[in-house]
Amino acid sequence: MKIKIDSSLSSPLFKQLMNQIKNAVTAGLLKPGDALPSIRQLANDLELNHNTVAKAYQLLERDSVIQTKGYRGTSIHENARQNSTVNMNDLITTKLSETIKSLRESGATDSEIRITFSTVMKKN
Amino acid sequence: MNYTDLFFYIVLFSQIMFLSYYYPKRMLIRIHTIFKNYPPNEFPKLYPESIDKYKKLAKRYQIMNHLIIVLGFGLILWFYVTPRTGEWDQVIVFWYFMIQFIPNMGIELWSRNTHKTMRLLNQDAQKEAALQPRRLTDFVSKEFLGTVFAIYVIFLGFNVYINQFNYSWYGGYLNVLIISGFYLFCGLIIYKALYGKVKNPHQSYEDRKIDIQTIIRQILSIVIAVTLYAMLQILMKAYGLESFKAISVSLYFHVIGFLSMQWPHLAFINFDVYKDKPGLTK
Numbered sequence: 001m002k003i004k005i006d007s008s009l010s011s012p013l014f015k016q017l018m019n020q021i022k023n024a025v026t027a028g029l030l031k032p033g034d035a036l037p038s039i040r041q042l043a044n045d046l047e048l049n050h051n052t053v054a055k056a057y058q059l060l061e062r063d064s065v066i067q068t069k070g071y072r073g074t075s076i077h078e079n080a081r082q083n084s085t086v087n088m089n090d091l092i093t094t095k096l097s098e099t100i101k102s103l104r105e106s107g108a109t110d111s112e113i114r115i116t117f118s119t120v121m122k123k124n
Numbered sequence: 125m126n127y128t129d130l131f132f133y134i135v136l137f138s139q140i141m142f143l144s145y146y147y148p149k150r151m152l153i154r155i156h157t158i159f160k161n162y163p164p165n166e167f168p169k170l171y172p173e174s175i176d177k178y179k180k181l182a183k184r185y186q187i188m189n190h191l192i193i194v195l196g197f198g199l200i201l202w203f204y205v206t207p208r209t210g211e212w213d214q215v216i217v218f219w220y221f222m223i224q225f226i227p228n229m230g231i232e233l234w235s236r237n238t239h240k241t242m243r244l245l246n247q248d249a250q251k252e253a254a255l256q257p258r259r260l261t262d263f264v265s266k267e268f269l270g271t272v273f274a275i276y277v278i279f280l281g282f283n284v285y286i287n288q289f290n291y292s293w294y295g296g297y298l299n300v301l302i303i304s305g306f307y308l309f310c311g312l313i314i315y316k317a318l319y320g321k322v323k324n325p326h327q328s329y330e331d332r333k334i335d336i337q338t339i340i341r342q343i344l345s346i347v348i349a350v351t352l353y354a355m356l357q358i359l360m361k362a363y364g365l366e367s368f369k370a371i372s373v374s375l376y377f378h379v380i381g382f383l384s385m386q387w388p389h390l391a392f393i394n395f396d397v398y399k400d401k402p403g404l405t406k
Binding site: 001002003004005006007008021024030034035037040041042044045046047048071115 | 194250252321
């Protein structure tokens with residue numbers, strides 16, 4: 001299976017990598033347990049910065065689409081197919097929308113919400 | 125002149141003709157076939173610079189090898205008129221091989237510079253890669269790897285055996301250190317071939333895999349040859365066969381030259397990747 005990235009597109013490169021891997025899992029082209037190339041190999045093959053591929057792998061691991069097991073390398077997670085359909089951006093948008101709505105109903109201003117949000121982000 | 129000297133002249137003549145005539149001839153045929161069958165007007169990405177520059181480099185390569193042949197014949201004559209010295213003969217043959225190697229280093233540098241220029245000029249925004257990990261065993265059999273390991277173990281055992289005789293000339297475990305260092309160095313070359321950066325930005329992935337396989341097999345074959353040769357040298361010294369050392373080193377260079385000639389056939393290389401594709405520039 002081949003992966004393709006296009007640096008002329010507006011979508012960040014790490015996002016393109018993530019989406020293609022998720023799409024491949026959803027389409028059944030990648031199955032649970034299938035090994036993925038190392039960050040070094042994929043970065044060098046695609047002529048990308050290692051950090052770009054590392055970020056894509058990190059986020060895919062966070063979403064339980066892939067798993068890394070030390071020297072055994074990276075492989076597709078056993079529940080990757082159902083986890084690939086979860087869109088983190090949609091989840092964040094939904095949760096934040098609910099929270100902001102609730103805070104506004106409590107009387108908080110947009111400015112207060114924004115400042116407090118930044119402070120809490122920095123603390124955590 | 126005894127038979128050993130005669131055999132030495134024949135083997136040295138063969139080394140001269142094989143490495144400075146036949147090998148470059150094959151290389152030049154390959155280069156000119158590419159120029160003829162894949163010209164710049166149809167395959168512009170193959171020539172990041174003017175084809176005239178590449179033709180000049182090929183001519184220079186040819187001339188250098190011709191000069192080295194002349195030097196080789198002079199060397200044979202020198203060996204004929206001077207008395208044989210065993211150890212020094214071997215050293216001279218070794219350094220002549222280093223000189224024979226120079227034009228091929230030039231080809232290697234030419235290739236690297238060409239790839240570098242290709243990378244600088246490449247405006248293709250799309251990049252492709254296989255989503256499978258590359259493993260050493262994808263390119264060489266476990267049996268071949270096992271053979272390399274076995275020969276290394278035999279070499280270690282051989283040095284332990286020789287060490288008990290306390291030869292004054294024997295370098296002891298320095299031989300083990302040198303050969304181990306060589307194995308490590310070759311391991312790094314193999315690692316770089318497997319996982320290193322893409323050199324030729326236009327090369328298809330299938331052709332890259334063939335290149336990787338060729339490099340790995342050549343390196344491992346050379347590793348075996350070097351180890352066996354190191355043992356042979358120690359044995360020849362132990363049995364007082366110094367007069368054959370120059371012959372053995374010349375034959376060894378024949379083997380190295382032969383191993384280096386395992387190029388992929390041009391018919392199996394995908395040259396379509398060097399054609400211009402309209403609409404792909406940024």
